Amino acid sequence: MLRAMKRKRRNRAFWQEVIATIERGDASVDQIAHRYGVRKTTLRWWMSQLRRKGSRVELVPVQVADVARSAVRIVSGEIAIELDGGVSLEDVASLVRALRA
Numbered sequence: 001m002l003r004a005m006k007r008k009r010r011n012r013a014f015w016q017e018v019i020a021t022i023e024r025g026d027a028s029v030d031q032i033a034h035r036y037g038v039r040k041t042t043l044r045w046w047m048s049q050l051r052r053k054g055s056r057v058e059l060v061p062v063q064v065a066d067v068a069r070s071a072v073r074i075v076s077g078e079i080a081i082e083l084d085g086g087v088s089l090e091d092v093a094s095l096v097r098a099l100r101a
Helices: 012-023 029-036 040-052 089-100
Strands: 071-076 079-084
Touching (some): 012 029
């Protein structure tokens, strides 16, 4: 007798990460599905859902300097913001998203 395998439920953040990997061009949809252990049809469904709702992951250019973390400088067009080094990465990400909106 065959038993149905219980599938692991994955959240939206997981699927956004997987789709970002595809959009970087690292590998094909088939290869990424295999790498993450997900069905190709499920992956394609999530791609269509996230793109339809405007949740497409967008990559932005970043420069990383090899210096002590004393400050963070964000430049968006003519706007430049400097934050002290104690600010969290989540707060920096939120600020960047707000600037881009």
